[in-house]
Amino acid sequence: MRRRSLLPVLAATALPFGASAQSGWVPDRPVRLIAPFAAGGAADILARIVAEDLSPLLGQQVVVENRTGAGGAVGTESVARARPDGLTLLMASQATHGIVPNITRLSFDPATDTVPVANLAGVPAVLIVNRDLPITSFAEFAAYIRARAGQLSYGSAGIGSSTHMTMALLLHMAGLDVTHVPYRGTALAMPDLLAGRIIGMTDTITSALPAIRDGRVRAIGVSSPAPLPVLPDVPPLGADVPGYEVLNWYGLAGPRGLPANIVTTLHAHMQTLLGRPAFLERLASQGAQPLPMSPEEFGTYIARDRQQWADLVRATGMTVQ
Known part of the structure; x- marks a missing residue:
């Protein structure tokens, strides 16, 4: 799509x-x-x-x-x-x-x-994962999920939030199966991400930047068509999932x-x-x-x-x- x-x-x-x-x-x-x-x-x-x-x-x-x-x-x-x-x-x-x-x-x-x-x-959104997982790219993210189909979950700011749907769209387009766990905001999902209870989430750049910059989570892709000035080394997710772009x-x-x-x-x-x-x-x-x-x-x-x-x-x- x-x-x-x-x-x-x-x-x-x-x-x-x-x-x-x-x-x-x-x-x-x-x-x-x-x-x-x-x-x-x-x-x-x-x-x-x-x-x-x-x-x-x-x-x-x-x-x-x-x-x-x-x-x-x-x-x-x-x-x-x-x-x-x-x-x-x-x-x-x-x-x-x-x-x-x-x-x-x-x-x-x-x-x-x-x-x-x-x-x-x-x-734009950014896909972030637990830093202790052996995941440094979207390809590794997809492989990790496929090896554990139906066993993993991701967080969001709530059912219907942009963080829910941007991830749902990404998973749909990539053909991946991960269970959605809604929170009352991504700030409330972050402790479970840090503890490894969820594999990751797509969060807005705005709210994810502090955790990315201090190394608490790992950013592996952005939803923009090109890398962002604030995260120049993080590639666009569309490079691995053609057509994926969300603002x-x-x-x-x-x-x-x-x-x-x-x-x-x-x-x-x-x-x-x-x-x-x-x-x-x-x-x-x-x-x-x-x-x-x-x-x-x-x-x-x-x-x-x-x-x-x-x-x-x-x-x-x-x-x-």
């Missing part, structure tokens, strides 16, 4: 939103930014980077709140049910809007109960009915951040690639992503929970 690229040529797109913030919305209270996964994961890390730099632009503190569970659905629903006053926002992601709606029966629909505000960045996207969303002036103001501020070299350096240090686009383009991007994961669910016969 070949993944179609979701990277539109948008970096050079002119975004005429900056001036609108001058006469736009100003919050009168602190703003909550819901990160629907555990502390230490990519959604949490990126939310905190955004909150720190967005707060002075809004003139109010942006407070990150972790609301975990159900592959991000718990936090997403809390935003979908919130008042559309701009004071409750979501760090939306491929998991919350692209994957979970395809594999979980929800009492809400992120496509209609939340509105896209501003895409932030795309974060986990993150961006801001709000409740349905969010007024246009609030969307415009928040979008303009996010474009301001994405134009600052220091902010881009912080993203790059986490392995994140900026993905600026208009709210309308962001909505189209989300819809395309959701369809691609629907295709995977059909191809694998994955059960809807």
Whole structure:
């Protein structure tokens, strides 16, 4: 199954939103930014980077709140049910809007109960394994699994999370059989990986980098089509599994009915951040690639992503929970 690229040529797109913030919305209270996964994961890390730099632009503190569970659905629903006053926002992601709606029966629909505000960045995944295993490449990883078919397990940030589905896609395309063990965030899966209770997991570069850099785990492949500057010696998984390419996207969303002036103001501020070299350096240090686009383009991007994961669910016969 070949993944179609979701990277539109948008970096050079002119975004005429900056001036609108001058006469736009100003919050009168602190703003909550819901990160629907555990502390230490990519959604949490990126939310905190955004909150720190967005707060002075809004003139109010942006407070990150972790609301975990159900592959991000718990936090997403809390935003979908919130008042559309701009004071409750979501760090939306491929998991919350692209994957979970395809594999979980929800009492809400992120496509209609939340509105896209501003895409932030795309974060490739990295396949990490226990450092004590005799595995230094994907070929060795595949051989190790085939010799122990049905005996091994891998971790993820939860059923339907991007870390679950990126690994499920990889295993499906490579013809490998490994049992999925969901956690409430990859940071919570890490102790079992270090202890050897799971063989590995695909995690976002953002959250996996600390463990890779200090040698606690071994990185054997990335989901991008080329090696990354932060991990120049780690090859793309697509070299061993042709057609495999995944980019986990993150961006801001709000409740349905969010007024246009609030969307415009928040979008303009996010474009301001994405134009600052220091902010881009912080993203790059986490392995994140900026993905600026208009709210309308962001909505189209989300819809395309959701369809691609629907295709995977059909191809694998994955059960809807």
